Amino acid sequence: MFDGLHDIDWSSMDHAYGSAEEVPALLPAFRSPDAEERRKAFSRFHGAVHHQGDVYPCTAATVPFLFELAEDAATPDRAAVVDLLVSIGRIAVDRCEEQYAHASGHAEAAALMRERADKIVELASDSDPRVRRAAVRGVGLFVDDAERAAALLRDRLSAESGVVHRLLVVETMATLALRLPAVAGEAMRWFDALAAEPTLDPRTRLAAVVHRARCSPHDIAEDVVPAAIGLLRETARSTVPAGTWADPPSRTPAAAAADDVPAQVTAAFEDLDRHGRVHAPTTELLRTFHEVLEGRLPQRTVLLAEQLRDPDPGTRLDALRMTAEFMKSWRGDHAVLIGLVAGQLGATDPEVAAEAAAVLEACHPLAEPAREALAAQVAAQRTEHGPDVWAAPRPHVRRAHQEAVRALARLGDARALPSLLTALDSGVDSWRAVEVARALPQAAGDLVPRLRAHLRHIDLTGQWVEMSANALLSAVAALGDPAAVPDVAGVLEGAVRHERGSVTRSALAALKAFGPGAAPALPVVRALTTGTDAHVGPAAVAALWAIGGDREEVMPLLLELLDESMSFRVRDAADVLGEIGPPAAAALPRLRELSTHADEWVRVHCAAAVWDIAGETEAGAVLDVLLQAWTRNSSTAGRVVTCLRRMGPAAAPALPHLRAHLAVARRDWFLGVGRDEELQRDVRAAVERITSVTV
Known part of the structure; x- marks a missing residue:
């Protein structure tokens, strides 16, 4: 050895x-x-x-x-x-x-x-x-003798009694057929025979249907999804004990549960662990089927709806996660799926109820049809488990309530407020409440005093302080109550003293959001405009303009930033110049020059500033920069579209780009569902503004 x-x-x-x-x-x-x-x-x-x-x-x-x-x-x-x-x-x-x-x-x-x-073949037949x-x-990946491999797989299917083993054998035959076309015809005939064999168990027949489609994804007949649904209903009549197929659940890494690791990190590890679990033997098979169906959205919606109606809690639990992935990846009318997810909120299995709430929270821009179901569930939980259910000792009950409250809060519904206040007052998982507090501006009178108290107790010497501090600062900024300015300024001064750059920038962004209401903080903001931190300087200049509004003071600082070699400093300066508008005309020559910069993000930000300062006389040049950048890098879409919307009729040549974007069904993975939905709204608004005048 x-x-x-x-x-x-x-x-x-x-x-x-x-x-x-x-x-x-x-x-x-x-x-x-x-x-x-x-x-x-x-x-x-x-x-x-x-x-x-x-x-x-x-x-x-x-x-x-x-x-x-x-x-x-x-x-x-x-x-x-x-x-x-x-x-x-x-x-x-x-x-x-x-x-x-x-x-x-x-x-x-x-x-x-x-x-x-040969060794792989032996191991595939091991005792x-x-x-x-x-x-x-x-066998499907490494055995190059196609006939030998196919014969082995046929034999293994006959010999295996375990459901997962049988599903893997069918999957491997498809892998073999895709890798070695010489066996593809034989494999397809084998799949057809398995799918039609009434004495075979329905899960194996379902695997045959799915993997035949996998081998020929461009030739999927209209009856394939109905056939799969019929087999799913047959599988629902018989359960397969988890002990016969499931691996033991993995443990959350010890580092994630250590005392010095913030709760947010521990929760992230727990989410990863949950996401990696499989609760039904057909889950991986159904994931494969969804991958094969890809952009056939109506068929996938019907399939997911069937999965969500399955009587087995494990199947529904896995289906909830697949549904979330589907809605995060594809645009469309998801009201039916949202309704079915909402129907799981009251499931007797607490893990299913918790996951349903988590899906609605993660997909909250789409969750409006679930508003009343969420509110009813939150109220029922408080009635059953008491007003402190937010901190319930049973993990599934606690998670189910917290996720439902967060989803309801994301919808801007004040019925989430009592539990959020419990979280902020008790300190139990308060970070979860802080993350969604910004969505309830109508409750600022209740929320802001509590958020201010948390700001005052931030330990800026702590190793992980950025997570809590940045979230709190973002929340008070969104709620917009200037009463929080002294506390934000206090955090800013402490962050500067302890060299916490990320917190410093977040505090400056919060003060900028308050505008003139943050005037008492001007001295400390002004001092930071010439600081050594490359990121802090531009943030301080932006806050200085928003709070003081003194063009004579900020213009020299902005013009200096335009000559920087670091692209992000140039972009930040261009944004502020665009906010100043026509009075910033002195920056136009440099902004025009930067509109041809090698960095497309610099080009986009500077071209947008040119428009905001000079207007229609620059429309042609600005459009060229914006549309070329959007074509080359889809992640610039948000910045480009907001400028096109401001341009209005002058952006008429961009209509084909805007309409083409709306015609794409797949979301931009990097944006996430929230920002993608926001981008779609902006695109529609830009189209409406342009066409309402030009048509």
Whole structure:
């Protein structure tokens, strides 16, 4: 075992976090009789040597030794080793044709896996069902003898009784057919036969339907989704105990639960853990089906609706997460799905109820049809569990209430207020309340005094202070009560003193939002306009203009910023010059010059400022800059569209771009559902403003 392990110069190779010299110690630890030692070794390997699924030269060098471990009956976690091998090989095969493959170890790892195809075949027929389950995907990825691989998979389907094993076998046949077209025709006929076999269990038949569609995504007949729904209804008649197919839930990393880690970080880890869990054996299959259906939105909506109506709580729980992903990724009328999600708020399974509320909170721009259901649920929870249900000891009850309250608050509904006040008064998960308080300006009288109290108690020496401080500052700024100015100014002074740049910028942004009402803070703001922090200076100048409105004071500062080499300082200055408008005409020559800058973001910000200062005489040049930038970089859309909206009729040549944007069904992933919905509203408003005059 491990012959030659120490002959390799591991120190000459790197993994994600530096030298790979630790690898020779990790591999023997996989055989340790101590389960905790093995767990740590696997965790370190995945975290560094196979970091985020990548394959380095040192990763490829471990493949022969991992095969030795997988074949040795004395290895305690053989299935975990095989799963690791298949993961390395899958990534390597996917990327080995890329330009950087040889340097990264992908080509070497792929070759090593294919050289050991016989070993993969043996492992796929191993006596240990967990080893077979881990290995079977490798048959589709690494065995180049198509007939041998297909025959093995047909045999495995007949031999396997476990539902997950059978689904994996069908999936692997599709993978094989997609990789080796010589077997595609045979595979399609096999799928058709399985789907039509009435004595076969409905989950395997459903897998055949889905993977046939996966092999021919451009030839999906109208009856495919109805057929899949019919099989889903058959699966609902029989349950499969989780113990027969599900892996144990992963543990939240200890670092995330440590006392010195903020609650927001712990919650983020918990969310990741929840997102990675699977509660029904058909979930991954249905995810694949949605990927295959892709832009067929009506069919996907019907399929999700069926999933959300399933009597099995686990199926509904996974369906809720798929529904959230769908609505976050695709535009359209999602009212039916929102209604079905809202219908889960009162589910007897508290985890389902909590997840339904979380979906509505995450997709709150679409959640208006669920407003009354949310309000009713919040009231029912307070009646059943008491007014302090926000801090309920049972985690699922607590999460269900908090998410419902947050979703209701995001809709601007004051019925969320009592629980938010409980959170702010008690300090229990108060950060969750702070994040949504900005959506309730009508309740500023109740919220602002409490937010101010939290501001006064911020410890600016704390390691993670930015998370809480920035959220509080953003909330008081959005609520707009100038009574908070002294507290914001106090935080600003403390942040400067403790060199907390991020908090300093947030405090300046809050003071800017208050405008002239923040006049008492002018001295400290003015002092920061010439500070050494590259980000703070422009933020201070913007706040100085918003609060003091003294053009003679800010213009020299802005003109100086326009000559900076750092692009973000130029952009920030251009934005303020645009706010000043025509009186900032002295900046026009430099702004015109910067409209041809190499950085497209600089071009967009400066062109928009040119319009705001000079108006229609510059319309043609401004439009050229804006539309070229939008075409080249879709992430500029928000800035471009807001300027087009201000331009009105002068932006008529942009109408094709605006209408083309509205015709796209897929959301921009980087924007998120909230900003994407806002962008759509801005695009429609720009079109309306342009056409109401030009038509």
